Structures are given as structure tokens and as C-alpha cells.
Amino acid sequence: MEALKQTRHIGFWTGIVxxxxxxxLAIALESSSGGNTWLRTLNNIGIFTALALSLxxxxxxxxxxxxxxxxxxxxGAYVTAVLNSVLGWPIIYTLPFAACITALFAFVVALPVIHxxxxxxxxxxxxxxxxxxxxxxxxxxxxxxGPNGITGIQRIELFGYRFxxxxxxxxxxxxxxxxxxxxxxxxxxxxxxxxxxYIKYDEVAASGNGxxxxxYKLIAFALGAFWAGMVGTIYAPFIRxxxxxxxxxxESVLLFAIVILAGGGNIVGIxxxxxxxxxxxxxLTMFGDWSMLLxxxxxxxxxxxxxxxxxxxxxxxxxxxxLVGKFPSGIGKKAGLSAGNQAEVVx
Amino acid sequence: MDIFITQLSNGLAIGSIYALVALGYxxxxxxxxxxxxxxxxxxxIGAYFGLTILVSFALQGNVSPLxxxxxxxxxxxxxxxxxxxxxxxxxxRPLRNANRLAAVVSAFGASIFFANALKLIYSPNRQSYPxxxxxxxxxxxxxxxxxxxxxxxxxxxxxxxALLYWYINHTRTGTxxxxxxxxxxxxxxxxxxxxxxxxxxxxIGPALGGAAGVLMGLFYGQIHPEMGFSFGLKxxxxxxxxxxxxxxxxxxxxxLLGVVEAIAGGYVSGSWKDAIAFxxxxxxxxxxxxxxxxxxxxxxx
Numbered sequence: 105m106e107a108l109k110q111t112r113h114i115g116f117w118t119g120i121v122x123x124x125x126x127x128x129l130a131i132a133l134e135s136s137s138g139g140n141t142w143l144r145t146l147n148n149i150g151i152f153t154a155l156a157l158s159l160x161x162x163x164x165x166x167x168x169x170x171x172x173x174x175x176x177x178x179x180g181a182y183v184t185a186v187l188n189s190v191l192g193w194p195i196i197y198t199l200p201f202a203a204c205i206t207a208l209f210a211f212v213v214a215l216p217v218i219h220x221x222x223x224x225x226x227x228x229x230x231x232x233x234x235x236x237x238x239x240x241x242x243x244x245x246x247x248x249x250g251p252n253g254i255t256g257i258q259r260i261e262l263f264g265y266r267f268x269x270x271x272x273x274x275x276x277x278x279x280x281x282x283x284x285x286x287x288x289x290x291x292x293x294x295x296x297x298x299x300x301x302y303i304k305y306d307e308v309a310a311s312g313n314g315x316x317x318x319x320y321k322l323i324a325f326a327l328g329a330f331w332a333g334m335v336g337t338i339y340a341p342f343i344r345x346x347x348x349x350x351x352x353x354x355e356s357v358l359l360f361a362i363v364i365l366a367g368g369g370n371i372v373g374i375x376x377x378x379x380x381x382x383x384x385x386x387x388l389t390m391f392g393d394w395s396m397l398l399x400x401x402x403x404x405x406x407x408x409x410x411x412x413x414x415x416x417x418x419x420x421x422x423x424x425x426x427l428v429g430k431f432p433s434g435i436g437k438k439a440g441l442s443a444g445n446q447a448e449v450v451x
Numbered sequence: 452m453d454i455f456i457t458q459l460s461n462g463l464a465i466g467s468i469y470a471l472v473a474l475g476y477x478x479x480x481x482x483x484x485x486x487x488x489x490x491x492x493x494x495x496i497g498a499y500f501g502l503t504i505l506v507s508f509a510l511q512g513n514v515s516p517l518x519x520x521x522x523x524x525x526x527x528x529x530x531x532x533x534x535x536x537x538x539x540x541x542x543x544r545p546l547r548n549a550n551r552l553a554a555v556v557s558a559f560g561a562s563i564f565f566a567n568a569l570k571l572i573y574s575p576n577r578q579s580y581p582x583x584x585x586x587x588x589x590x591x592x593x594x595x596x597x598x599x600x601x602x603x604x605x606x607x608x609x610x611x612x613a614l615l616y617w618y619i620n621h622t623r624t625g626t627x628x629x630x631x632x633x634x635x636x637x638x639x640x641x642x643x644x645x646x647x648x649x650x651x652x653x654x655i656g657p658a659l660g661g662a663a664g665v666l667m668g669l670f671y672g673q674i675h676p677e678m679g680f681s682f683g684l685k686x687x688x689x690x691x692x693x694x695x696x697x698x699x700x701x702x703x704x705x706x707l708l709g710v711v712e713a714i715a716g717g718y719v720s721g722s723w724k725d726a727i728a729f730x731x732x733x734x735x736x737x738x739x740x741x742x743x744x745x746x747x748x749x750x751x752x
Contacts, residue, residue, distance in 0.1 A: 403560025
């Protein structure tokens with residue numbers, strides 16, 4: 105048990121140290137001149153980190169090739185924007201609606217296609233996200249105001265405090281990232297997370313061992329979408345004007361690339377990959393016309409250097425010590441297991 | 452009825468281009484299980500090569516208008532084939548044994564690279580092929596005037612596809628390509644040089660894509676650096692509809708997608724055209740999970 109606790113805490117403490125350092129960095133940037141641009145970049149990275157973490161449930165943990173994740177994000181942002189600008193709701197009240205509507209949408213569209221294999225699912229998710237984007241462009245139900253999008257979205261107000269500056273939003277966005285990372289960390293280690301991993305590595309074996317494949321896949325889809333919808337709610341007041349142009353297919357590609365580059369669904373890897381790819385995209389803009397050319401080149405180079413991803417797939421460790429003596433035939437003793445001995449499963 | 456025939460001819464014309472591009476996707480997928488997302492940009496590069504050759508050699512007026520398309524197609528196909536060959540060497544070969552999705556990400560990187568290289572070399576704006584390269588009268592079919600351009604385009608694309616079909620099915624190398632697609636290991640044991648075959652596929656696919664780009668430029672006039680991304684996505688959808696990895700499937704899928712899109716555009720609304728194309732994809736996959744001509748592969752346990 106000791107070893108098990110240790111492995112958990114290493115990841116956990118790294119996270120706490122990381123987020124503490126980020127908070128200090130933000131204060132340093134706020135007080136320096138020109139720090140606002142950097143705060144904006146960090147906020148962008150934060151949004152993409154939270155989104156990539158939500159995609160990680162679907163792609164990294166369950167192994168479902170979802171290349172239309174931006175659709176869920178877009179839907180969340182649009183629900184918030186419409187509720188706020190048309191009905192005048194405060195942003196914070198729109199959060200549960202954005203999340204639930206997005207999750208419901210994901211569930212409904214995934215239901216008929218969940219049985220498709222790998223690449224077929226990939227192209228269907230692209231199709232779904234494109235259909236949704238075209239619907240937004242065509243001003244569906246007269247709510248989305250076409251290609252120009254919805255303007256004048258209010259800022260988030262929480263307990264009477266309005267998150268206006270980049271600095272204030274930094275804490276909002278990265279606070280959300282911290283909560284997300286923490287929750288998904290525990291999710292990964294739960295029975296549910298193990299079932300998702302099982303599906304990813306061997307669907308047939310998982311179903312043979314009583315994992316309801318379709319149900320778990322659908323839950324993974326709905327959960328990932330639920331979270332992406334919430335990120336949408338945070339994004340809408342951050343950018344204040346949302347239009348279909350923000351949710352193009354290439355953003356889905358970027359998210360997909362982040363999760364693949366992270367390596368085996370690793371949460372630390374996701375944070376690093378978001379910094380690398382989104383940060384790089386923002387920083388490269390200083391090269392003007394050359395920026396995207398360099399970005400494309402870097403994507404190829406990075407994948408060639410680290411085809412297995414930034415982080416190694418994490419080893420899942422099981423402590424078998426508590427099994428000793430539980431079986432009448434003494435299975436544990438025969439296998440030579442004693443307290444503290446580890447049975448390791450490599451992902 | 453007139454609208455129907457006009458839209459059908461439009462659909463078959465654009466569909467034949469989708470089919471040519473889809474062939475590139477499907478051949479690469481058949482052999483490497485790789486979705487080559489940069490293929491759409493190879494198509495764009497073909498269109499730009501064609502324009503450059505047309506302008507820099509001052510072909511118009513000096514050469515018969517019936518030969519011009521063939522000169523452009525052949526030269527652009529050669530140029531794009533070289534780029535396709537290099538693309539595989541640089542961006543995909545190092546990832547051959549890695550996670551399949553790593554190569555997909557690399558393909559997207561290459562796609563972004565190509566589109567932006569075109570923007571830098573030419574210009575980010577639209578460019579036009581001269582409108583009067585092929586001046587032929589319209590041809591009446593079932594009482595409807597069909598642009599002869601469309602017929603030539605359709606005929607050229609079908610001819611190229613027939614050539615490919617013959618090559619794959621009736622030559623020694625074609626047999627080797629099919630063998631590698633079925634089982635790389637066994638093909639290697641039979642003395643087939645798998646690396647050479649993969650390189651060859653990355654020459655044939657892009658060559659067809661480049662030819663499709665020239666046709667697109669010649670017959671629709673306008674080209675721009677980012678057209679390959681959305682066009683390539685549609686062609687990929689066409690390949691999936693037909694059953695990816697299946698060569699006749701890509702041809703069928705391309706034509707079908709073109710016709711569905713044109714008819715939807717004509718009868719429903721132009722702005723929902725793309726959404727209907729994707730909707731058709733989803734409906735087809737719900738009922739035929741591996742595409743129209745795709746084989747149902749049983750799970751190996």
C-alpha cells in the first residue's frame with residue numbers, strides 16, 4: 105500500500121507545485137510591462153489545456169478517434185452566448201446548461217455511430233463538427249447570427265467580482281484547469297477509468313470480462329463533451345465575440361495533436377503538449393507570414409523526434425498484497441506474493 | 452428535369468475530380484493504414500504548377516487548345532509526384548513503426564506547411580486560370596445544353612481512372628501493390644521490395660491528385676492556396692463512402708458525393724451543400740459501417 109500511495113502522490117504533488125508556480129508567474133507578468141500579452145498567451149494555453157483534458161477522456165483514455173471535439177466546445181460557447189445575450193442570464197448560470205446540452209448533443213449524435221471502428225469514427229466526428237459549424241454559419245433557428253457571430257458577451261461575475269483583466273481571467277481559467285486535472289486524475293485511477301483503458305487496449309477482452317463497451321464509450325463521449333461545454337462557457341466571456349470562424353476543423357486537429365503528442369493519455373503530457381503546441385503557435389506569430397509555415401514544419405519535426413509522445417505511457421501499479429490469504433487454496437502464497445510485492449501491468 | 456440534368460452533369464464533373472483525389476487517399480490508406488491529410492494540399496500544388504507552366508511557357512495561343520490540358524496534366528503530375536515522394540521520405544517514413552496517429556499528426560503538419568508555402572510563393576489571394584483556354588460550344592444532351600468543358604473534364608478523369616485500374620489489376624507492379632496492401636510481411640517474403648512499392652504509391656497517388664488540381668483549375672478557373680484543405684476533406688469523405696482501401700470504391704464514392712452535393716445544392720440550398728455531403732456520409736456509415744464497397748472484416752481474436 106505504501107508504494108501505491110507514493111506513486112499517486114508524486115503526480116499529485118507535481119501538479120500542486122506546477123499550479124503554484126503558474127500563480128506566481130502570473131503575478132510577475134502582471135507587474136512587468138508587456139506582461140499582458142504573455143498572460144493572454146497563457147490564458148489561451150489554459151483554454152486549450154482544459155479542452156485537451158476533456159478530449160483525453162475520449163481519445164487518450166478510451167481510444168475513440170474523435171477529431172471533431174471542437175464542436176462540443178463550440179456548442180457550449182454558443183449556448184452560453186445565446187443565453188447571455190438574448191435572455192440576459194448571468195454567465196455563471198449558463199454553465200450547467202452549456203454543459204448538459206453539449207453532453208446531450210454528444211450522446212445523441214454518438215449513439216448511432218459509436219460502433220464504427222477507428223478511422224470511420226474519425227471521419228464521422230469530423231462530419232458532425234462541420235455540420236454544426238455550417239449550421240452556425242447559416243444562422244440556425246435565428247439564434248447564432250451567422251458568420252459574424254454573437255457580440256457583446258458579458259464577463260463572468262462571481263460573488264460580486266467581475267473577471268475583467270487578463271490577470272483576473274488567468275486565475276479563473278487556470279483554476280478551472282487545476283480542478284479539471286485533479287478530477288480527471290482521480291477518474292483515471294477509478295474503476296471507471298480502468299474500464300475505459302481496458303476498452304482502449306483490448307475491446308474484445310474487455311467485453312468478455314463484463315465491461316459494457318457501448319455504454320462506457322457513450323459515457324466517455326458524453327463526459328468529454330460535458331467538460332468541453334463548460335470550457336466553452338469560460339471561453340465565451342473571455343473572447344467576448346464568438347463566431348463560427350473560431351471553431352474550424354483545424355482547431356480540432358490541434359487538440360487531437362496535443363493528445364497524441366502527450367503520449368498514452370498522460371495528464372502531465374497533455375499540459376506539456378498544450379504549452380508546446382499552443383504556445384508555439386502564439387509565439388511564432390512574430391514571424392508574420394512565415395509563422396504557420398514554421399508551425400507546420402515544427403509539427404512534423406516534433407512528431408519525428410517524439411513519435412511515442414512527450415511522456416511515456418504511465419505504468420499502472422496494482423498492489424496484490426491484500427490478496428494474500430484471501431483465497432482458501434492459498435493462491436497468493438504459492439505465487440510468492442507478500443505485502444508490498446507489486447504486480448505490475450504495463451499499459 | 453432541366454435543373455436535374457444540369458445538376459447531374461455538374462455533380463459528375465466535380466465528382467470525377469473528387470474521385471481522382473480520393474484514389475490518392477485510398478491507395479495510401481490501403482498500404483500504410485495512414486490517412487494522408489496532406490494529400491489535399493498536393494492537389495492544390497498541382498493546380499498552381501499547372502498555372503505556372505501555362506503562364507511561364509506561354510502555351511496559350513502557341514499550342515493547340517486540345518493539347519494544352521494534356522501538357523499541363525502531365526507536367527503537373529510529374530512535379531507533384533516528386534513532392535509526394537519527398538513527403539513520404541521526410542514526414543512518414545521515420546514514423547512507419549510508430550503509433551499510427553503520430554503519422555496522422557505529422558500529415559497535418561505537412562498540410563499546414565504546404566498551404567502556407569503556397570501562400571508565400573504565390574499569394575494568399577485567389578488566382579485565375581485564363582478563361583478562354585478551351586472554347587468549345589455547349590453540347591445538348593436530353594435537350595439541355597451541357598458545357599463541353601464539363602464533358603472533357605469528366606472524360607479525362609475517367610480515362611485516368613481507367614488507366615490506373617488497368618495498371619493495378621493487369622501489370623506485374625500492380626499485382627505487387629495489391630499484394631503489399633493485403634499483407635506486407637508475406638509480400639516481403641515473396642521477394643517484393645515493400646519500401647519501393649510504398650514509394651511508388653506515393654508517386655502515383657500524388658500524380659493523380661496533381662492532375663485533378665490542373666483539371667480543377669482549367670475548368671473552374673479560380674484557385675487559392677487553402678482550397679486543398681476542404682477539398683481534400685471531401686475527397687477523403689468520398690474515399691470513406693466507397694470503402695477506404697478499395698480502388699473502385701473511391702471512384703464510386705467520388706462520383707456519388709459529387710452528384711449528391713450538386714443535387715442538394717440545386718434543390719435544397721447552396722449554403723447547406725457541405726452539411727448535406729457530410730450528412731450523407733454519416734447515413735451511409737450507419738447502414739454500411741465500412742463504406743459501400745468496403746469489406747466487412749471479422750474480428751480476429
